[in-house]
Each structure stands twice: as C-alpha cells, then as structure tokens.
Amino acid sequence: MAVNTPEITIADEDGTITPEFIQAVSQAAAAHDKEQLDSLIAKLHEADLADLIELLAPGVRRDFISMLGEDLNFSALSELDEAVRDDVLDMLPNEVVAEAVRELDSDDAVYLLEDLDEAEKSDILGHLPAADRATLERSLDYPEDSAGRMMQVDFISVPGFWSVGQTIDFLRQSKDLPDSFQDIFVVDPANHLLGKIALDRILRTQRDISIRDIMEANPITVAVDLDQEEVAHIFERYNLISVAVTDQFDRLVGVITIDDVVDVIHEEASEDIHRLGGVGDESLADSVFSTVGGRLTWLLINLATAILASMVIALFDATIEQLVALAVLMPIVASMGGNAGTQTMTVAVRSIATRDLVPVNAFRIITREVLVGLINGCIFAIIMGVVAYFWFGSLTLGLVIAAAMTVNMIVAGLSGIVIPIMLDRLDIDPAIASSVFVTTVTDVVGFFSFLGLAAWWLT
Numbered sequence: 001m002a003v004n005t006p007e008i009t010i011a012d013e014d015g016t017i018t019p020e021f022i023q024a025v026s027q028a029a030a031a032h033d034k035e036q037l038d039s040l041i042a043k044l045h046e047a048d049l050a051d052l053i054e055l056l057a058p059g060v061r062r063d064f065i066s067m068l069g070e071d072l073n074f075s076a077l078s079e080l081d082e083a084v085r086d087d088v089l090d091m092l093p094n095e096v097v098a099e100a101v102r103e104l105d106s107d108d109a110v111y112l113l114e115d116l117d118e119a120e121k122s123d124i125l126g127h128l129p130a131a132d133r134a135t136l137e138r139s140l141d142y143p144e145d146s147a148g149r150m151m152q153v154d155f156i157s158v159p160g161f162w163s164v165g166q167t168i169d170f171l172r173q174s175k176d177l178p179d180s181f182q183d184i185f186v187v188d189p190a191n192h193l194l195g196k197i198a199l200d201r202i203l204r205t206q207r208d209i210s211i212r213d214i215m216e217a218n219p220i221t222v223a224v225d226l227d228q229e230e231v232a233h234i235f236e237r238y239n240l241i242s243v244a245v246t247d248q249f250d251r252l253v254g255v256i257t258i259d260d261v262v263d264v265i266h267e268e269a270s271e272d273i274h275r276l277g278g279v280g281d282e283s284l285a286d287s288v289f290s291t292v293g294g295r296l297t298w299l300l301i302n303l304a305t306a307i308l309a310s311m312v313i314a315l316f317d318a319t320i321e322q323l324v325a326l327a328v329l330m331p332i333v334a335s336m337g338g339n340a341g342t343q344t345m346t347v348a349v350r351s352i353a354t355r356d357l358v359p360v361n362a363f364r365i366i367t368r369e370v371l372v373g374l375i376n377g378c379i380f381a382i383i384m385g386v387v388a389y390f391w392f393g394s395l396t397l398g399l400v401i402a403a404a405m406t407v408n409m410i411v412a413g414l415s416g417i418v419i420p421i422m423l424d425r426l427d428i429d430p431a432i433a434s435s436v437f438v439t440t441v442t443d444v445v446g447f448f449s450f451l452g453l454a455a456w457w458l459t
Contacts (some may be wrong), residue, residue: 008020008021008024008040009021010043010044010048011048015048017048017051017052017055021040021052022052022055022056024040025037025040025041025052025056025060025064026056026057026060028040029056029060029063029064029067030060030063032063032067034067034068037064037067037068038071044073046073046075046076046079047076047079049073049076049079050076050077050079050080051079053065053076053080053084053088054080054081054084058087061084061087061088062091065088065091065092066091069092069096070096070099072092072100074099074100074103074104075103075104075108077089077100077104077108077112078104078108078111078112082115085111085112086115086116089112089116094120094123094124094127095127097112097124098124098125098127098128100112101113101124101128101132101136102128102132105152105154105178105179106135106136106139106151106152106153106154106254107139107149107150107151107152107260109136110136110139110140110149113125113136113140114140114144114149121140125137135153139151139153142224142225143225145227145228145229146224146225146226146227146228147222147223147224147225147226147227147228147231147245147254147256148224148225148245148253148254149228150228150231150256150260150261150264151224151245151253151254151255151256152178152254152255152256152257152260153253153254154176154178155178155181155185155244155252155254155255156171156177156178156181156184156185157184157185157186157187157191157252158170158184158185158186158187158211159186159187159188159189159211160186160187160188160194160195160210160211160212160215161210161211161212162210162211163207163208163209163210163211164202164205164206164207164208164209164210164211164214165207165208167184167202167211168202168203168207181199181242181255182198182199182241182242182257183196183197183198183199183241183242183255184196184197184199184202185244185252185255186211186212186215187252190251191251191252192249192250192251192252193219193221193244193246193250193251193252194212194215194217195212195215195216195217195218195219196215196216196219196244197211197214197215197216198216201214202214219243219244220234220238220240220243220244221243221244221245221246222234222243222244222245222246222256223245223246223247223248224245224246224247224248224253224254228264228268229264229268229353231243231256231261231264232261232264232265232268233354233355235256235258235261236265236354240258241257241258242255242256242257242258243255243256268353271431272349272350272353272431301436302436302439305436305439305440305443306443308440308443308444309334309440309443309444309447312443312444312447312448312451313330313447313451315451316451316452316454316455319451319454319455320451323397323454325388325391325392325394325397326450326451326454329384329388329397329401329450330446330447330450330451332384332401333401333404333405333408333446333447333449333450334408334442334443334446334447336380336405336408336409336412336446337408337409337411337412337442337443337445337446338412338438338439338442338443338446340373340376340409340412340413340416340442341411341412341413341415341416341438341439341441341442342416342435342438342439343416344369344372344373344412344413344415344416344417345416345417345419345420345434345435345438348365348369348416348417348420348421348430348434349420349430349431349434351365352420352421352424352430353431357421362421365417366414366417366418366421369413369414369416369417370410370413370414371413372413373409373410373411373412373413373414374406374409374410374413376409376413377405377406377407377408377409377410378406380405380409381401381402381403381405381406381409382402384398384401384402384405385398385399385401385402386398388401388402396457397454399457400450400453400454400457401450403449403453404446404449404450404453407445407449408442408445408446408449408450411441411442411445412438412441412442415437415438415441415442416438419434419437419438419441420434423437
C-alpha cells in the first residue's frame with residue numbers, strides 16, 4: 001500500500017520509492033531546509049530510508065547526511081549496500097558513528113565497522129564503554145563471513161534447574177533483554193549449551209514445571225567459525241528460526257536469527273549470479289573505474305578463449321574459401337551449443353551451491369544432461385538440416401550441419417555439468433570459472449565438428 005505525505009506519494013504499490021519523493025527530498029537537501037527534510041522522512045521505515053539514501057545522487061546524499069547528523073535513523077545504516085555504507089560512514093564524525101554502534105544490535109554494529117581501516121575503527125571503538133568495546137572487538141576477531149560475524153551476542157540463557165515461573169519472572173523483571181527473541185537457551189554453570197525452549201512453549205506451560213523437563217535437549221548449533229553460506233544451508237535444511245553459536249569449547253557465545261540468514265541467502269545468490277557473468281562482487285554503487293577493474297580480468301580471459309576458437313577456424317580457411325555457406329552457418333552451431341551449455345551450467349552451479357548435486361547422484365545427473373543434449377541436438381539438427389537444404393540447395397550441407405549440431409549439443413550438455421563438478425572437486429568456485437570453460441569447449445567443438453565434417457565431406 002502506498003504511503004503518502006500530504007502532497008507527495010512516497011512509494012508505489014510495489015514499495016519502490018517514487019521519483020517525485022526523491023526529487024522533493026533532493027530539493028529540501030539542496031536548500032538546507034531541515035524542517036522540510038524531517039517532515040518528508042519522518043514516517044520512513046529504516047529499510048525505505050536505506051533505499052532512499054542509495055537512490056540519492058552522491059552530492060545530494062552528502063547534504064542529506066550532513067543535515068541529519070545525529071538525527072539519522074542509524075538502523076538504516078545496516079540496510080545499506082556496502083559501497084554506500086562506507087561512503088556514508090566517511091561523512092559522519094567518528095563520535096556519531098560510535099553513537100550509532102551503541103544503538104544497534106551487535107551483528108549490525110559489526111557490519112558497520114568491519115571494513116573500516118584500523119585507525120578509524122580503533123577511534124570509534126575508543127568512544128564506547130569498555131564492555132561494549134570488548135564485545136565488538138571479539139566479534140571482529142572472527143573470520144569474515146563467518147557465524148561469529150553474523151551472530152548477536154545478546155541472548156537469553158537460564159539454568160536448567162529453574163522453573164517456568166522463575167523464567168517468566170526473570171523475563172519480566174530484566175532490563176537487559178534483547179529487543180526481540182524467539183528462543184531461550186538452557187546452560188550449565190560453565191555456559192555450555194544444554195538445550196533450548198521456544199518462547200511459546202514457556203507461555204503454555206505451568207509455572208512449577210522445571211525448565212530441564214520441557215527443553216529441547218541437544219539442539220542444532222553452529223560453530224563460531226562456520227562460513228555464513230553453511231549457516232544459511234543449515235537454516236534451510238532444518239527450517240530454523242534461530243540457532244545457537246558455540247565456540248571451540250562448546251560454550252554458548254551468540255545466536256543467529258532468520259532475518260540475518262535471509263540477508264545472507266540474498267547476498268550469496270547475488271554473488272553467484274554475478275560470478276556466472278564474470279562481474280565479481282560488483283554493485284550499482286561502485287565507481288566507473290572499480291567496475292572496469294572488476295570486469296576486465298574475465299574479459300581478458302574471454303578474449304584469450306575467443307582467440308583459441310578463431311585459431312580452430314583458421315585451420316579450415318581453405319575449406320571456408322571454397323564454400324562461403326560455411327561462414328554463414330558456423331556461428332549457428334557455436335551459438336546453439338553455447339546457449340545449451342549455459343543452461344546446463346546454470347542449473348549445475350546452483351545445484352552444487354544448494355547441495356542438491358552431490359557425488360552420490362552426480363553420475364545420474366550427468367547421464368540425464370547428456371540425454372537432454374542428445375534429444376535437443378536431434379531436434380535442432382532436423383530443423384537446421386532442413387533450413388540449410390532450402391537455403392543453399394545442398395542436401396550434403398544440411399547433413400553436415402545436422403551432424404555437427406548433434407555433436408555440439410551433446411558436448412554442451414556434458415561440459416555444462418562436468419566442468420562445474422570438476423571445479424568444485426578442485427575447490428575452485430564453479431560460479432566464477434565455469435562459464436569461460438563451458439563457452440570455450442562449445443565454441444571449439446562446434447567449429448571443429450562443423451568445419452571438420454565439411455572438409456571431409458564437401459571437399
């Protein structure tokens with residue numbers, strides 16, 4: 001549902017901020033009209049505020065952040081794209097950033113601090129109380145993209161000998177509870193995790209019942225150094241809402257909730273899509289030069305593979321000179337093979353990422369893709385054979401392109417599944433490297449099979 005100021009629609013029915021609202025905010029920022037600016041953004045949710053900041057032009061964004069200063073809703077900072085987040089943090093004094101860090105959950109605070117240079121990070125941490133500073137420093141010591149970086153250190157734990165009534169009284173009287181929570185964890189005196197209880201179960205249980213009697217013993221946990229992608233996989237596999245994080249001594253040190261995992265799933269899916277296209281961790285907020293640098297490497301590799309395919313064509317230059325129709329038709333063979341290989345590769349890479357493609361079923365999936373390639377190859381072989389016959393009036397040429405099409409579609413299916421599997425076995429991210437190898441194989445095989453058959457059959 002659209003949200004409105006008295007005159008301006010803030011967002012359309014899809015939740016996208018309207019150009020009219022962005023223009024109004026930009027005009028207020030340019031005029032340094034803080035009263036108007038506060039009125040415009042007063043009812044914005046933190047996520048919508050983050051979208052607005054990202055959509056503002058860099059110069060307007062600087063005026064916007066400068067005018068708001070300490071009045072900025074700091075929760076929006078954790079919703080920003082990394083490049084924009086760093087830009088915004090550079091605009092704010094370290095004292096203001098420290099205030100933001102104090103207000104945010106520990107996982108969001110870590111997100112703000114993790115990419116800052118050490119001097120700036122130390123200065124910001126120096127403005128925090130000792131306990132808060134120690135907590136964040138400990139979280140920042142964990143590996144990047146690990147459970148330790150994701151987790152919140154604010155959680156509720158109780159001893160197993162407490163009753164339900166004692167636990168409820170504790171929850172009502174404590175002033176240091178997390179803003180939101182779903183589970184209560186049961187620990188021993190050394191803080192080792194014994195079990196957990198969903199909040200709704202506590203509310204449904206009589207006060208005199210022991211916590212130990214109703215807890216879920218030996219709950220699923222994740223190690224503090226586990227990669228965030230593995231954490232997301234565990235959430236998906238076991239349909240979790242939250243999970244306890246334990247250190248190397250099996251002590252409870254934090255909790256990860258589903259809202260953080262949704263962000264990870266989105267981030268990892270975007271990363272895989274970008275890598276399939278050879279653009280790395282690029283975002284729309286990146287500068288021209290950083291975007292060029294990120295794309296240049298894989299374009300150079302593609303150039304090298306294109307030269308390899310051209311060298312195959314050069315082997316048959318005499319054959320092409322004798323029959324110009326070959327130059328007309330050979331891009332079709334390579335293009336169809338490349339597209340078929342990309343289809344298979346996309347499914348394979350995603351299946352590897354989601355653990356659906358594993359050694360146990362690899363041979364069966366490979367066989368399936370080869371058969372799909374064979375059937376598609378036969379279908380398009382017939383189509384292209386007929387087209388070539390009527391186009392150039394040569395039955396032999398039609399048979400040549402039909403045979404080459406069949407061969408290349410089979411190879412496309414095989415390479416599209418085998419190459420990602422092999423790269424994964426070699427601990428190379430298949431999302432990064434698969435497309436270059438698959439395209440090279442289908443181009444080389446397509447040109448070689450078509451021109452080779454033509455040289456053998458037509459000349």
